[in-house]
Amino acid sequence: MSERVAILGATGYSGRELVERLRRHSRVELVRAACRQDVGKNLDQVLPGAPAQPLCSLEDVDFSQLDTVFLCLPHAASAEWGEHALKAGCRVIDLSADYRLKSAELYKQVYNLDHPHPERLQQAVYGLTELHRPQLQDAQLIANPGCYPTSVLLGLAPLQKAGLLGGLVVADSKSGVSGAGRSAALANLHGEVAENLRPYAVGDKHRHRSEMLQQLNGAADLLFVPQVAPCFRGMISNLYVDLPEGDVQRLYQEFYANEPFVKVLPAGDIAQMAHSRQTNLCVLSLHPMPEQGKLVVISTIDNLVKGAAGQALQNLNVAKGWPETEGLL
Numbered sequence: 001m002s003e004r005v006a007i008l009g010a011t012g013y014s015g016r017e018l019v020e021r022l023r024r025h026s027r028v029e030l031v032r033a034a035c036r037q038d039v040g041k042n043l044d045q046v047l048p049g050a051p052a053q054p055l056c057s058l059e060d061v062d063f064s065q066l067d068t069v070f071l072c073l074p075h076a077a078s079a080e081w082g083e084h085a086l087k088a089g090c091r092v093i094d095l096s097a098d099y100r101l102k103s104a105e106l107y108k109q110v111y112n113l114d115h116p117h118p119e120r121l122q123q124a125v126y127g128l129t130e131l132h133r134p135q136l137q138d139a140q141l142i143a144n145p146g147c148y149p150t151s152v153l154l155g156l157a158p159l160q161k162a163g164l165l166g167g168l169v170v171a172d173s174k175s176g177v178s179g180a181g182r183s184a185a186l187a188n189l190h191g192e193v194a195e196n197l198r199p200y201a202v203g204d205k206h207r208h209r210s211e212m213l214q215q216l217n218g219a220a221d222l223l224f225v226p227q228v229a230p231c232f233r234g235m236i237s238n239l240y241v242d243l244p245e246g247d248v249q250r251l252y253q254e255f256y257a258n259e260p261f262v263k264v265l266p267a268g269d270i271a272q273m274a275h276s277r278q279t280n281l282c283v284l285s286l287h288p289m290p291e292q293g294k295l296v297v298i299s300t301i302d303n304l305v306k307g308a309a310g311q312a313l314q315n316l317n318v319a320k321g322w323p324e325t326e327g328l329l
């Protein structure tokens with residue numbers, strides 16, 4: 001029998017990506033695609049080029065008829081709807097930040113909100129698939145990582161796991177404007193984004209920094225400068241770390257040798273956004289600079305795929321014990 005699935009927030013950028021992938025997935029039936037403002041329409045009437053998926057209201061979703069619910073909602077709304085789904089016995093895969101941090105105090109500090117269900121924070125498995133695969137098997141509540149953390153943490157993991165990360169990591173990251181979602185904002189207008197490169201939240205003020213520090217678990221400090229790039233989708237993180245001894249190219253190639261969605265480029269090649277666009281790949285390149293004692297790691301993903309919908313589906317595949325690449329190639 002097919003897995004009965006719903007998407008809450010199907011008219012958002014990440015929701016749309018998920019609709020397309022779930023409709024092609026052979027083991028899934030997309031039973032409900034929900035939103036607030038466009039109820040009764042088909043998705044292609046809201047987002048031209050999208051599938052003609054009928055849209056219902058969130059209130060019309062009967063969680064007792066579902067196996068898995070994807071939350072493509074803003075934070076706070078996710079925790080509210082996630083609770084309904086969890087109580088009905090559904091598996092929940094949340095793309096927002098509501099279940100990523102382990103401490104309710106930190107959540108309040110970072111998001112300026114009291115978490116409505118702090119008891120869920122310990123239950124949630126952080127869904128950076130490559131690093132948490134054993135815990136994801138059969139998990140009921142999965143916190144899909146942020147897009148910036150996915151690009152940064154996969155770029156650092158081989159060093160971190162080998163105990164070779166330390167000091168200060170500088171993450172200089174650029175995202176396509178879709179990273180901010182579809183809600184209207186002056187800063188995201190074409191006229192503001194085109195032919196521009198806009199740093200924001202400079203001074204370690206971006207919320208994703210806390211998520212990354214939690215996962216780095218004291219291995220290194222992090223200086224993070226996010227920027228909006230003049231494109232719709234894509235993400236690239238240039239990571240500057242202390243150069244460890246040994247063959248880092250080999251370390252990374254061996255660490256990711258069996259990963260279907262992480263590709264380490266041959267020495268000398270340089271990763272760029274085009275390597276990962278429209279794919280679930282994280283593409284890495286390594287650039288040792290012995291004279292400066294530094295290693296530059298370049299990590300690129302598509303923020304809407306590996307950074308959001310693709311990784312969410314990858315996590316469902318792992319949770320269910322299905323082939324991990326199903327619906328993603």
Ligand SMILES: NC(=O)c1ccc[n+]([C@@H]2O[C@H](COP(=O)([O-])OP(=O)(O)OC[C@H]3O[C@@H](n4cnc5c(N)ncnc54)[C@H](OP(=O)(O)O)[C@@H]3O)[C@@H](O)[C@H]2O)c1
Pocket residue numbers: 008009010011012013014015034035036037038058071072073074075077095096097145146147178179180181182183303304307308
């Ligand atoms: N975009 C990315 O690259 C990316 C990457 C990783 C994670 N995320 C996270 O994934 C989530 C969705 O992001 P997105 O970019 O897809 O967002 P988005 O484009 O702004 O879409 C948000 C969706 O949620 C619905 N919605 C908005 N406010 C709501 C509320 N208060 N209650 C119920 N429904 C509401 C919207 O429907 P209506 O328009 O009908 O209200 C829409 O369907 C966010 O938490 C975001 O931080 C996004």
